[in-house]
């Protein structure tokens with residue numbers, strides 16, 4: 001949220017135009033809270049949430065590991081000081097030459113969710129550790145991750161058996177319960193599936209060692225969310241329930257939960273208008289929208305807290321939209337957002353909880369994938 005450091009920065013630097021300000025002290029506290037909540041799990045920060053070098057350097061120095069999705073992200077983590085053995089190539093969709101490059105850089109931990117990907121890895125990353133991602137239902141998540149990643153547990157068994165057959169180290173199972181997951185039982189359901197894969201392969205003499213429990217840890221937006229400690233307890237009891245005393249190595253990959261609440265976007269009201277004299281909903285246009293970093297307002301999934309200098313005064317419902325000439329650049333329309341009646345053109349609006357998944361969707365190549373290059377000939 002808007003910490004005193006962030007408010008002081010904005011007051012003294014007065015940056016013009018929309019910008020994100022991230023308070024590293026909050027990131028530091030978040031990292032410590034995760035360490036405390038899940039002391040036996042290794043933390044792999046999901047770089048895509050916010051790859052700012054300052055954040056990566058802080059986390060590398062604190063001993064964090066990193067979940068990356070492209071060679072560019074691997075290199076960012078290394079530049080920040082993370083050794084290769086603290087970096088996982090966690091994307092299940094990789095070009096074979098990128099796997100080869102990562103292997104050359106020393107990366108030995110790769111995600112897969114099908115035999116086709118296992119074969120690529122076996123060809124160019126001999127002996128590497130692989131973990132297979134299983135599907136989850138995503139229920140309870142405000143930003144579910146759909147069926148794009150993972151396979152059913154029965155197929156994960158085949159995938160890992162195949163990996164072993166090709167000389168890879170069949171290392172474990174991963175899942176992601178969906179981003180902004182506020183249902184603490186989501187990990188219990190996913191761990192039950194992970195355990196099935198462990199048990200089936202154990203019967204064949206293939207002993208898996210690791211469960212990668214993914215991200216999903218929330219940021220507080222408009223509603224309260226359980227604290228890291230509550231997640232830790234729920235996850236630990238689910239681990240005990242399914243694995244008993246034979247607890248596997250575990251990894252968590254927080255993205256949003258590590259940086260979301262550390263950032264605030266400063267924006268400005270460009271226009272306030274109505275579509276008809278008798279409209280009771282005003283349209284408020286900011287100088288930032290879906291294409292400037294607020295992509296997670298898609299389908300109004302993430303509702304950010306907005307702070308203005310008029311807070312506390314009478315409010316009325318507003319449609320909130322961005323400044324571009326694309327009609328998709330609306331943010332909150334189906335469910336209008338209550339904003340002070342005294343809000344006026346030129347007012348500053350602080351958008352809180354924006355430390356994750358904002359710069360990556362605009363200024364920075366998302367997930368390390370270059371922005372579209374163009375050749376005009």
Ligand SMILES: *Cc1c(COP(=O)(O)O)cnc(C)c1O
Pocket residue numbers: 046048049067090091176178179180214215216217253254255256257
């Ligand atoms: C995006 C991503 C994460 C981070 O998810 P959050 O919900 O932001 O914590 C973790 N792991 C993988 C594989 C991801 O793709």
